Amino acid sequence: MAYLAPLPGVGEQLKLIVRLRWCLFKNGLRRKNNRWDIVGIVFAGFFSGLLIIGLCAAFFAGTYSFLAKNRAGWIAILFWAIFLWWQIVPLFVAGFGANFEFGKLLRFPLSLRVFYILGLAYGFADFSAVAAMCWIASMMAAVVKVRPPIFAAFTFACVLFVLINVTLERLIGSWLERIFANRRARELMVGVFLLSMVSLNLLNPALQKWGSGARPAVLHYLPYLSWLPAPLAGKTAAHAMNGDFRGLVAEFSGLLLWVAALSALLWLRYRKQYFGEQLSEGTAPATRRTTTRRSSEGVIGILPPAIAGVVRKEFHYVTRNGFSAISLLLPPIMVIFFSLQFAGKNSMIKEHGLSPEVFYPSVMAYLILILLSPAYNAFAFEGRGIQTYFMAPIPMRDVLVGKNVFLGCLVAVELGVSLSVLAWRIGFPGWASFLSTVTAGVFAVVAQLTIANWSSLSFPKKMEIGKMKGQRNSGIAVWTAFGAQIVIGGIASVVLLLGRWFGNTWIPVALFAGFTAAALGGYAASLNPLSRLAEEKKELLIETLCR
């Protein structure tokens, strides 16, 4: 019988986990790409250090000033800033940063108590937590400097505030881990995140329109926030300065209640994890056996079978990728945003904003730029499925055409919707302008697809649906896209300017029609060489995408 060693204590386990995380970090740097990350880490470390130190000075000065001017209650503002930082920054880090699955530690013989303590220890080791604690320390230093008698009370409030923050952050993290174990929830989150970021652009016009009206309502509801941790911690300084013992006890009790409530919730959450919560995605419930649906192929029925197959597969992939599906809403949203900012009577740039003649081609160029960027890494989401293309008895030409046909249709629909929105928002620009915009769009799409196909085969990069971390094209593909878009955009601009120069708006239509014909010829001529290139790059594609 093998000898069983006694279990290590909490301190030893913490040390082991710190070492484990260090090893994971160190080994991650072995990969070629990650060596460049060291440079990034050095830069990030330097600037993060500057941020922490700079804000330490700001928090010190703020606390000093509030206490010196007998406005101790205003310290709540500083606590609010720390609270928001502590709770929001980890959400971004969870999305974009390296993930270490804390729950994996459960395979080791840990007690629930140790598991809980380890969970909290993880919380204290986060960058956001370290930075926040530095700022709180600088606030305490200011208290020592300007009001030493209240130091003890203030320190106690700070300790409770730190405990509240670390517990809440772990609680939110734990719930997010559970929610995002579901693939669809992850995808949806990425899409919602993107839309939220874009929607921030609408904040300025919204504030301009409704900001003054909303102010009284905000001020009316503000007092109701006083029972939250930041105001409670802030008010302790005021009560201590005024010698209001009852007030001080009330604030401390409030903070202690928060600590107890959040700790209990976190304990329940970890308890669930500890006793084997099922976080992985289970298979979907079995559906009743039904006869396979026999649907007609519709318009894609006119395409050869293999190309039609690829088009259908691309359609399924877009609808299954929550991020892609939601990002299709972006073009009309951007059109509304641009029209609010740069056109009409509320325009920011002129009295009446840009004319439709300028607006149409500008917005179309921008939308094509957004919509075509995935084409430069068209195999990104194929994963192991890329092998199917190479095993099938078809040349890669058919796959590329299938992908391009689908993307072309998607772009056409998006531009159609966006043009309708433009017509509604700022009016129709006139037939010559409209047709030159459309022909320029077709030229730009066809020309870019030719280059994008080459880029996709030459510089593939794997991406995973529903993830944000590391989801970017290869550097060369990005530069290729950038270069192609500048050249094509430059050609289009020169052609449009020629029309203005000669005072004939139909000249661009004719020129763009010619360019489109040439681009289509070039596209057709490129397909067979690209098929041969795919054979040459086969191993690179399979290795990169199946990894």
Place this chain on the structure above:
Amino acid sequence: MNEIAIRTERLTRRFGPLTAVDSVDLRVNAGQFFGFLGPNGAGKSTTIKMLTGLLAPTSGRMELLGLDFQQNPIEVKRQIGVVPEGMGLFERLTGVEYLHFVGRMYGLDRPTTEKRTEELLDFMQLADREKTLIADYSHGMQKKLALAAAVIHGPRILFLDEPFEGVDALAAGSLKELLGRMTERGVTIFLTSHVLEIVERLCSHVAIIHKGRLVAQGSMEDLRAGVPGDEGEKKTLEEIFLSIVGQSGGERARLEELTWLT
């Protein structure tokens, strides 16, 4: 004389300084159930990848069904079916959608694709999962789907890289029966597996690759005859394999060192 389904001549693949497959001469007759064995890292999957067009050889020739692969890649691919290492599935499709896609890629018309999809999903016991994404399938279910995709077009040669890994006993039994019937109808099956009992039961012919080199090839009887032992004793494939690949006494000596465990 039997038609030769697979023939390679000095087939070699190098990855930098490493020679993964070294001058392999394979010969597989049509209708054979052929087992391709070797220890981990011996070059089995690399050989299958070359034979199915997923990897270009560094040197050497390959002929499948009398066609030079390099010269006629499309025609060769039309006649073979593959379950590659990693299965090569599009995980964001459902099983039905994936089989429809593969059928169309192999040029089947739509009604035929739909009919075969339905039959294959029924056979593989995946019919009740028609709305489930492949990403949500279990490993065994993915394997069965990859097998269905490999046969949907009626291939003449079937390459299977660890086809039974993760497949439940019930489905494995049906699959073995299906594969047996396919070989009766003249389909050649080229199979790799680490489960030697399966290979012994299914395969009529076997080749063993070790450190990139083909070290044995022939019928089970040929291989048994080539291994030293008592006359009349019927050696198992495992014994043959260990005898050919070589099991040094080192493992036993190292086992003795694990006294704290044993």
